[in-house]
Amino acid sequence: MPQDIAKVALVTGAARGIGLATTKRFLAEGWQVALLDIDGATLALAMAELDAPDTTLALTCDVAEAAAVEAAFKALMQRFGRLDALVNNAGTAVFKPILETTLAEWQRVLAVNLTGPFLCTQVAAPLMADTGGGAIVNITSISGLRASTLRVAYGTSKAALAHLTKQQAAELASLGIRVNAVAPGPVDTAMAKAVHSPEIRADYHDVIPLNRYGREDELAEAIFFLCCEKASYITGQILAVDGGFDAVGIGLTTLRGERRNR
Known part of the structure; x- marks a missing residue:
């Protein structure tokens, strides 16, 4: 690709948190970025913060709505003319016991977290193929790799997204498209700060070898790496x-205590 043609990324759930941090990472490397989010007001605030009208595009869209997704990608192509990376970051969660989770809540979580990446990838892949390929990164979760309480819909959707990632990778490789996923552990996002009590945070610290929450920019680095040529x-x-x-099971807290007592 000629050096004067900037690469283009679309990031869903880009108005805040990991999505916004990832957008900033792409922009720092000279990419053009379409920020897609269902929350138009917060998206407008993010656009004002970025203050990069020549290299960004705001798209208000519900990723669970097929027609809206198609319209958003059409607007992206009209503006930038190509697509090189897609980050399927948009997600939602319901933190309720399994017997209290309603059918409507279950369906909405799966619609956003699983159907959304399916729809976005269906539209994105042909666009990437037209210019020789690209990269897709799905944002799953550690909750999709190990079970916990209050996450029946969320954890199941993320586990399914992990498998969808492998399906997409197998089938889209012939188009020059790589597909990977990033599974964040506890990250200091606004949502985590709102729903994680001091006791929950202490519990996480006890079982995380690095003994802290991750930062949004650390997730953005991993996502960007998987989208770039180095990967x-x-x-x-x-x-x-x-x-x-x-990577760990039980016993980490005890081991730390023994080391402190030596």
């Missing part, structure tokens, strides 16, 4: 960016 031979992988949370 050119990586596809079909689920990368846990979790401080080691998924």
